[in-house]
Amino acid sequence: MVKSIMIVGVGGQGTLLASRIIGNALIKKGVDVKVSEVHGMSQRGGSVVTYVRFGETSADKVYSPVINRGEADIIIAFEQLEAARYVSFLKKGGKMIVSTQTIDPMPVITGNAAYPADIIAKIKSAGIDITAVDALELAVKAGSAKASNVVLIGVLASFAVMSDEAWIEEIEECVPPKFVELNKKAFYLGKESI
Amino acid sequence: MLGNEAVARGLYEAGVTVVSSYPGTPSTEITEFSANYDEIYAEWAPNEKVAAEVAFGASVAGGRSFFGMKHVGLNVAADPLYTMSYTGVNGGIVMAVADDPGMHSSQNEQDSRHHAIAAKVPMLEPSDSAECLSFTKTAYELSEQFDTPVIIRLSTRVSHSQSLCELSDRVNIPNKPYIKNVAKYVMMPAMAKGRHVFVEERTNKLREYAETSPLNCTIYNSTKVGVITSGAAYCYAAEALGNTVSYLKLGIVNPLPEKLILDFAAKCDKIYVIEELDGIIEEHCKALGIKVIGKELFGLIGELSQEIIAEKILGKTFDSVNFTEDIPVRPPVMCAGCPHRGVFYCLSINKIRVSGDIGCYTLGASAPLSSVDTTLCMGASVSGLHGMNKADPEGSSKTVAVIGDSTFMHSGITGLVNIAYNQSNSTVIVLDNSITGMTGHQQNPSTGVNLKGDVTAAVNIESLCKAIGIKRVRVVDPYNLKETDLAIFEELAAPEPSVIIARRPCALLKYVKHKPALVINDCKGCKMCLKLGCPAISNKDGKAVIDSVQCVGCGICTEVCRFGCINKADGGVN
Ligand SMILES: Cc1ncc(C[n+]2csc(CCOP(=O)(O)OP(=O)(O)O)c2C)c(N)n1
Ligand code: SF4
Numbered sequence A: 001m002v003k004s005i006m007i008v009g010v011g012g013q014g015t016l017l018a019s020r021i022i023g024n025a026l027i028k029k030g031v032d033v034k035v036s037e038v039h040g041m042s043q044r045g046g047s048v049v050t051y052v053r054f055g056e057t058s059a060d061k062v063y064s065p066v067i068n069r070g071e072a073d074i075i076i077a078f079e080q081l082e083a084a085r086y087v088s089f090l091k092k093g094g095k096m097i098v099s100t101q102t103i104d105p106m107p108v109i110t111g112n113a114a115y116p117a118d119i120i121a122k123i124k125s126a127g128i129d130i131t132a133v134d135a136l137e138l139a140v141k142a143g144s145a146k147a148s149n150v151v152l153i154g155v156l157a158s159f160a161v162m163s164d165e166a167w168i169e170e171i172e173e174c175v176p177p178k179f180v181e182l183n184k185k186a187f188y189l190g191k192e193s194i
Numbered sequence B: 001m002l003g004n005e006a007v008a009r010g011l012y013e014a015g016v017t018v019v020s021s022y023p024g025t026p027s028t029e030i031t032e033f034s035a036n037y038d039e040i041y042a043e044w045a046p047n048e049k050v051a052a053e054v055a056f057g058a059s060v061a062g063g064r065s066f067f068g069m070k071h072v073g074l075n076v077a078a079d080p081l082y083t084m085s086y087t088g089v090n091g092g093i094v095m096a097v098a099d100d101p102g103m104h105s106s107q108n109e110q111d112s113r114h115h116a117i118a119a120k121v122p123m124l125e126p127s128d129s130a131e132c133l134s135f136t137k138t139a140y141e142l143s144e145q146f147d148t149p150v151i152i153r154l155s156t157r158v159s160h161s162q163s164l165c166e167l168s169d170r171v172n173i174p175n176k177p178y179i180k181n182v183a184k185y186v187m188m189p190a191m192a193k194g195r196h197v198f199v200e201e202r203t204n205k206l207r208e209y210a211e212t213s214p215l216n217c218t219i220y221n222s223t224k225v226g227v228i229t230s231g232a233a234y235c236y237a238a239e240a241l242g243n244t245v246s247y248l249k250l251g252i253v254n255p256l257p258e259k260l261i262l263d264f265a266a267k268c269d270k271i272y273v274i275e276e277l278d279g280i281i282e283e284h285c286k287a288l289g290i291k292v293i294g295k296e297l298f299g300l301i302g303e304l305s306q307e308i309i310a311e312k313i314l315g316k317t318f319d320s321v322n323f324t325e326d327i328p329v330r331p332p333v334m335c336a337g338c339p340h341r342g343v344f345y346c347l348s349i350n351k352i353r354v355s356g357d358i359g360c361y362t363l364g365a366s367a368p369l370s371s372v373d374t375t376l377c378m379g380a381s382v383s384g385l386h387g388m389n390k391a392d393p394e395g396s397s398k399t400v401a402v403i404g405d406s407t408f409m410h411s412g413i414t415g416l417v418n419i420a421y422n423q424s425n426s427t428v429i430v431l432d433n434s435i436t437g438m439t440g441h442q443q444n445p446s447t448g449v450n451l452k453g454d455v456t457a458a459v460n461i462e463s464l465c466k467a468i469g470i471k472r473v474r475v476v477d478p479y480n481l482k483e484t485d486l487a488i489f490e491e492l493a494a495p496e497p498s499v500i501i502a503r504r505p506c507a508l509l510k511y512v513k514h515k516p517a518l519v520i521n522d523c524k525g526c527k528m529c530l531k532l533g534c535p536a537i538s539n540k541d542g543k544a545v546i547d548s549v550q551c552v553g554c555g556i557c558t559e560v561c562r563f564g565c566i567n568k569a570d571g572g573v574n
């Protein structure tokens, strides 16, 4: 079976790094992996989506790099509104991890639209398995608001497929040396929050 | 690795020595990755036409060369490409062009296969990173064997997806000897006539090659349904239909084979053509007399996906949970502290008409700044302004052009030459943030640093404008709204062409030191600061608040708050 993880957030939040860490860690498991990234315009504060698709066994081949509606096994949302926007991509029985952070989009700032209230509760009441974490606060605790992506990887680690060592190895490879300790801390804070 | 990284790896392994490109999403990383190899000389050219000509020169001199760009970049490079088709190569020439179905980051959705057909050059289309690498290497062999430039066609999902690749060593190919050959390299009518005959013969040979090339492959399963496809579309088809159908996967999308397609079609009961954007393979099949189903199902617009294919061919529907309330859209915005914001604020409050261009500053078109009136293609702001002012001279005192530093180097200079030469009363604002921002921060000829990170000559924009013949040239700091506003007012009033250079480095550059976040105390609810469209300022129950994570302390909001409510966190004035 091919499994799909979708990472959604706001351009500039570090979703790309998160998808790379997840993708690289899976590659080391020896399974087929495709990671689809977003560059360019939407990285400027727009709604961004990256996809990670991988085979459960080395016999599973991944063809498409993208994930469609009803296909994602796990969605990691870096922001509440983005969680709401992409919830339809979740498979029946899939899992959503959401950071409780909210970032107003420009139409809300300019007063042309309203930010929906109680998003997490509403998603939950639709029968979706959703885990909410204040990733921003935990990241600040680890030393930098920018590490919320790694906090969320820590949360993912508490549910899934790989040993802590494998994740840590990937974090060491993907972040600049001077931020490794901070990010390790962020990872464990995320993991232990569950 | 990323598809673009795999193309770069292919360049390395193929022994390429010269790479010249202009950035453009989704092609940019090919050149960035190729710059990591010491064996490759890689550079950012000022535009795609220059890049193509550099690659041509390198080939004539005997080296294997490369140039890369996004789809619209090929329009700029089309002139050299179409005649390079006639001259052919000495060292192999390969170019990559990245299409953007779905327009994630582009101003149009053109299908670059038309250029390959019109220029009569072969085009290969990989579907994943492994093919990006291997097709790139094969492209050099074809280039030298058939004496032609070869195009690699990419698309957003191929360029920006990571998948597994197998690496090999570099072959170090000595430069081919240069032999003067006027009949081949000097394209004046007498010689070009001879070369056109060669080009037509070459296309026939390439078509023959395409019939049996391993780049075009058939995968037979059940022959009830056959699918003819290529590139990313193949991945979606294989995902949706698996091994229930047979495939003809075309790795060479120009020229298209005939026998191979006829043969495949004869074996299958029903044929679908699945291709993104235009129906080029489909039209070819129809011309061969094959009954195929294609665009009537899939359309000409946007990206395909496994969902669309499963829905259209298998009638499958997907059930999913939807969020029941309206979800506000989240369009891209200029970053907090973006140096462009101050200029657009001044243009917006003065209701100035803006001939716009392409870069981060295109976002000045969105609310609340809403100040851009036109965006066509790179460089068109300056030339378009001249046209506006010639048609409507009265309007010239309330119309400006805005253009970024990279775009000015790319194709704004010639438009400014036209303004000086043909004298329109035009005001051009160069938004000099010392980088090519939109495409992910590449150096350009005005920044003084090259692709490899070395310090080099920098174009002095002030001196350049003066040398062109513009007498009124002034520099302002766009963080200083008063100064910027005054400059716009005075230059619009001046009865001659002028250039304002709004100079401040992009807020995302590593060397830019950010100031501490500001705070708003005792907000009076006037909403003036919300007119800046800074994503760090939001409106909470009628009062403006600043998000301390996003704010970089640029200070322009303090200039628009008439009540002095916005200050440093310690209470000091910014
Ligand atoms: C012909 C062409 N080539 C490349 C691009 C891709 N592209 C879009 S904007 C841009 C450059 C933006 O740089 P600059 O003008 O300095 O503005 P900034 O984004 O830094 O504000 C590029 C290369 C394009 N749209 N058209
Ligand atoms: S990347 Fe730089 S130029 Fe582009 S919007 Fe952000 S601050 Fe402005």
Ligand code: SF4
Pocket (backbone or CB within 6 Å): B336, B337, B517, B518, B532, B534, B535, B536, B537, B546, B550, B551, B552, B553, B554, B555, B556, B557, B558
């Ligand atoms: S100082 Fe004001 S305008 Fe500048 S980034 Fe902070 S909130 Fe935005």
